[in-house]
Amino acid sequence: MTRPSYPAARRADVSDVLHGTPVPDPYRWLEEPASAEVADWLAAQAKLFGEAELAGRERFRGRVAELLKSGSIGVPAWRGERRFFMRRTPEQEHSVLYVVDADGAERALLDPMALDPSGLTTLDTWQPDKEGRLLAYQISVGGDEESKLYVMDVGTGEIVEGPIDRCRYSPVAWLPGGERFYYVRRLAPELVPQDEEQYHRRVYLHTVGASPDDDVLIFGEGLEKTNYYGVSVSRDGSWLTISASRGTAPRNDLWLADLREGDIAAPALVTVQEGVDAQTGLHFGRDGRLYVFTDRDAPRARVCVTTPDRPGYESWRDLLPEDPEAVLSDYAILDDLDEPIMLAGWTRHAISEITIHRLETGERIGSVPTPGIGTIGGISERPEGGHEAWFGYTDNTTPPTIQRFDARTGETTLWAASPGTVDVPPVKTEHLVYPSADGAEVHLLVISPVDRDGPRPTILNGYGGFGISMTPGYSASVLSWVEAGGVYAIAQLRGGGEQGEEWHRDGMLANKQNTFRDFEAAAEFLIAEGVTTPEMLGISGGSNGGLLVGAALTRRPDLFAAVVCSAPLLDMIRYEKFGLGATWNVEYGSADDPEEFGWLWAYSPYHHVKEGVDYPATLFTVFASDTRVHPLHAWKTAAALQHATSGERPILLRNEAEAGHGARAVSKSVELAADQLAFFATHLGLKL
Numbered sequence: 001m002t003r004p005s006y007p008a009a010r011r012a013d014v015s016d017v018l019h020g021t022p023v024p025d026p027y028r029w030l031e032e033p034a035s036a037e038v039a040d041w042l043a044a045q046a047k048l049f050g051e052a053e054l055a056g057r058e059r060f061r062g063r064v065a066e067l068l069k070s071g072s073i074g075v076p077a078w079r080g081e082r083r084f085f086m087r088r089t090p091e092q093e094h095s096v097l098y099v100v101d102a103d104g105a106e107r108a109l110l111d112p113m114a115l116d117p118s119g120l121t122t123l124d125t126w127q128p129d130k131e132g133r134l135l136a137y138q139i140s141v142g143g144d145e146e147s148k149l150y151v152m153d154v155g156t157g158e159i160v161e162g163p164i165d166r167c168r169y170s171p172v173a174w175l176p177g178g179e180r181f182y183y184v185r186r187l188a189p190e191l192v193p194q195d196e197e198q199y200h201r202r203v204y205l206h207t208v209g210a211s212p213d214d215d216v217l218i219f220g221e222g223l224e225k226t227n228y229y230g231v232s233v234s235r236d237g238s239w240l241t242i243s244a245s246r247g248t249a250p251r252n253d254l255w256l257a258d259l260r261e262g263d264i265a266a267p268a269l270v271t272v273q274e275g276v277d278a279q280t281g282l283h284f285g286r287d288g289r290l291y292v293f294t295d296r297d298a299p300r301a302r303v304c305v306t307t308p309d310r311p312g313y314e315s316w317r318d319l320l321p322e323d324p325e326a327v328l329s330d331y332a333i334l335d336d337l338d339e340p341i342m343l344a345g346w347t348r349h350a351i352s353e354i355t356i357h358r359l360e361t362g363e364r365i366g367s368v369p370t371p372g373i374g375t376i377g378g379i380s381e382r383p384e385g386g387h388e389a390w391f392g393y394t395d396n397t398t399p400p401t402i403q404r405f406d407a408r409t410g411e412t413t414l415w416a417a418s419p420g421t422v423d424v425p426p427v428k429t430e431h432l433v434y435p436s437a438d439g440a441e442v443h444l445l446v447i448s449p450v451d452r453d454g455p456r457p458t459i460l461n462g463y464g465g466f467g468i469s470m471t472p473g474y475s476a477s478v479l480s481w482v483e484a485g486g487v488y489a490i491a492q493l494r495g496g497g498e499q500g501e502e503w504h505r506d507g508m509l510a511n512k513q514n515t516f517r518d519f520e521a522a523a524e525f526l527i528a529e530g531v532t533t534p535e536m537l538g539i540s541g542g543s544n545g546g547l548l549v550g551a552a553l554t555r556r557p558d559l560f561a562a563v564v565c566s567a568p569l570l571d572m573i574r575y576e577k578f579g580l581g582a583t584w585n586v587e588y589g590s591a592d593d594p595e596e597f598g599w600l601w602a603y604s605p606y607h608h609v610k611e612g613v614d615y616p617a618t619l620f621t622v623f624a625s626d627t628r629v630h631p632l633h634a635w636k637t638a639a640a641l642q643h644a645t646s647g648e649r650p651i652l653l654r655n656e657a658e659a660g661h662g663a664r665a666v667s668k669s670v671e672l673a674a675d676q677l678a679f680f681a682t683h684l685g686l687k688l
Helices: 036-051 057-070 476-483 501-505 509-528 544-555 581-588 594-601 632-644 666-684
Strands: 015-018 021-024 077-079 082-088 096-100 106-110 121-128 134-141 148-153 159-164 172-174 180-186 201-207 216-219 227-233 239-246 253-258 270-273 280-284 290-294 302-306 317-320 327-334 341-348 351-358 364-367 375-380 388-395 398-406 411-417 427-435 441-449 458-461 487-492 537-542 562-566 617-623 651-656
Touching: 021 594, 036 632, 036 651, 057 476, 057 666, 082 121, 106 134, 121 172, 134 172, 172 227, 180 227, 201 227, 216 239, 239 280, 253 280, 270 280, 290 327, 302 327, 317 341, 327 375, 327 388, 341 375, 351 375, 427 476, 427 509, 441 476, 441 509, 458 509, 458 666, 476 487, 476 666, 487 509, 509 537, 509 544, 509 581, 509 594, 537 544, 537 666, 544 562, 544 632, 562 666, 581 594, 617 632, 617 666, 632 651, 651 666
Parallel strands: 458 487, 458 537, 537 562, 562 617, 617 651
Antiparallel strands: 015 021, 077 082, 082 096, 096 106, 121 134, 134 148, 148 159, 172 180, 180 201, 201 216, 227 239, 239 253, 253 270, 280 290, 290 302, 302 317, 327 341, 341 351, 351 364, 375 388, 388 398, 398 411, 427 441, 441 487
8 A cells, every 4th residue: 555645735823722722723724615725625635536446336336226226115194184205216316205195096296306307406304284285395405404495285286385495404383274384494694693694593473375574473582593493283273382402402491382372473382391401392182181201300201291281390290201221212192992002112222112001091001013123213193093003114134114003903014115125135233232441331233244253344333422322224335334244333322312311411511532432442342352353443423423433533543444434523623613513512512611622622533633643544525515514624634634644544535516414315325335335345454
């Protein structure tokens, strides 16, 4: 291997002094993507990546594409006489929204490729009205996630509203009749300070067909600029719920209003919780009870009951108490039975299960049969009640399916499968436990060939942030890697949600380095167990997982041979200034605060690149339209590593245009996966 000739990157004498600490930033000029200097540097990086020899790229491209021909299927949403669901057939670039009418006839309602044959338009979210006659949906272009909202007449397909802009991440809460809805929209750019256009959300009441300029402001004036708002209206239209959380904080304030009394344009909001360090949501039962889903005094979550006229904490009574081991994730009520029941979805060490309980008392009376040891997503019932529930299911070798549970018979049957037929390779999945540096028990999923023997090239993946759980699921990339002879491991690190909210908080803010220690301990465990060796071990992560592998790369470069770091946060001193960074200071801390600066400064990967270190082969993959995590994090750190590394292993940058942080066309996913797997194969010694 010969050391690459890296593009010239000017090292500027730029430094800040924060809380008495000098903070050098020699590549700050890379924060200006519109400059000619940055454009030239990116072009040179693209040339370098294009010339890289990546073993097996064509093989991986073909196999990932083939395994993605499984397609996908989504859980149905029932409204009136219609049901709505998403499905992607083997040849489709994007999932399509379908509707099934009262007569059983199915038709495509929204096809992103019909809207834009280039494949750059994505369907971000959708919400039918309560009667199933109108559909609010949001689309964005090129991966920027800047959703525009439209309303469609479901019967005719006619667009009756839109576009309404500034609706990124907006919930839509329809009132009965489909004439009005509550929703969330950002203020116009000219009304907010410069560089704050991504913030300043408000809750509005909108009348279909009227100008959004005439929307009625309902909530949000004068509150925290980074607040996200949730809004919902009960099935019968009687109750409005509004929640507010500062950025991605694991807590929310919560209010409700009785819409039967007073003006829907000026609802009389009653506080359910405010200033409480907990997350809580409400469901208004058809039986008149108020169901409270909360992690207040219950890090693994519980369901309480009260009545809408007494919504405060002092009136809550446990229905489903906190489980000492499993995390409560979802529930559904089936009441068209002699004895109404509640279905409760749980994850036990990230493996899903559903239990059955008497609705009146919460007593457990059974469990729902599930297809295997995997992940259940979204238990759905008919809004008007019934005896059936639907839920998604997937595992490491099973493409998404929809299962139907009939409470009258107690049976679970396959309702709908992903439409494609694929040859899934046989793999072995092990659920292991290992000790972290402080003795904490961490769980690890290891997917490998059935006949695994001796150490093999291994990819270790993790996330460890925002309370997000790493659960089993069908992955064309993982299966392609394991089929080729490699091992793929997924660590359930602190910072995630696999063990509940306490597990999350043990890996955030001042505790963030627990996440990194858990990840490094996973690597050491895999090596000690003979699964792999440092020369055959690679690490992979994206977004917050990109921060994870960036920290591991700079903390323990001796432990890994290759790194794929995707859409990462890496400059943790300036991250709040770009993208949606200011909404994450509740997860990481802020450099403006002296104590929190200390946390960030202790691990910020960009600032911990040291000259003269033989760094692992590293591939940064970033996306030009990413409005969540700006590509500058990877640009600056790639430049720093190319300057600093003493070895011959390459530091490469893959900068993709017209793609963003989230949804993308299948063909773009195939190309990205092929490049990442081929990079690992080349530098971990996978024999193809």
